[in-house]
Amino acid sequence: MAKKTEEAINAGVFLLFIAAIVFVVGWYVGYTNETGQIIGIFGFLSLFGGIVNIKYPEKYGHIGISIMNYFKGIGEKSANYNSKNKTEMNVKDNKVKGDLTAINAKNSQIHIINKDKTDNDKAILQIGKKTEDVLFNPPFLGKETTFRYKCIRIIVENTGQIAAKECKGYFSTDVSSVRVCWTVPTERPNATINVGDAERLDFCAFPMGVKGNYSIIVPNENGWDNFGHVDLNAPIVKLKVRVSSGNAEPTEAIVVINCEQKTIEIQ
16 A cells, blocks of 8 residues: 555544544534534534545545644644743743742842841950959049058950940949949040950949948049949948940949958859
8 A cells, every 4th residue: 555545544534533523522512503513514524524535545635634734733833832831931940940049049148248247247345254453542532542442343345346335334233323434544434445355444442451341432434533432231242233335235244242351253
């Protein structure tokens, strides 16, 4: 059998298959309305074309082959279109995933940069556990007195990444809080503590050569010229030291004052 004749017979079979499907659809729709009648005509033509192609393949086969190739082309175009759409969707999906990955990476980088920047922009004040002391004669009415006192100094360090500015120190009890001075006169009333540096806070002073006296003196923010007396009424008293800054979080610590030993302990 020639190839062309075989193709014509295959086209005839294809048309008979189409006719069968069309007749089923026409039966479902109904042949009493216009749509059903059009379907019926199309089914009859497909049936007639199929029979003619099978019976006279060499004479009329080219018609059936053309019809079959037409439907085959529609199928191939549909398949190619679906394949193309699927490929494009995969490409777009991958691009979206790539964009999201890039955005997430960028956001993570921004987060890290902001975190580093935030950490680098902070001044952090820390009150040391150790204290220093020095003997001195506090002034009175602008003149040095003969009274000997032991001044206790608290060390405040900046462990941050920028200088701590406008630093203030406080002597705080349960009922009140007063400013005290920094040791270096040029840092009064408000000190600047550079990165990795420390400043001393003159916190209080004990009278020397006196026993059973539970009174201490404290400076004001400008120094010892106008110091104040604080009666503790007990040999050991707990209160607080507090340090604030214009660009750092405030910090505080418990201070245990021992009037008998004339010492303080930072807790």
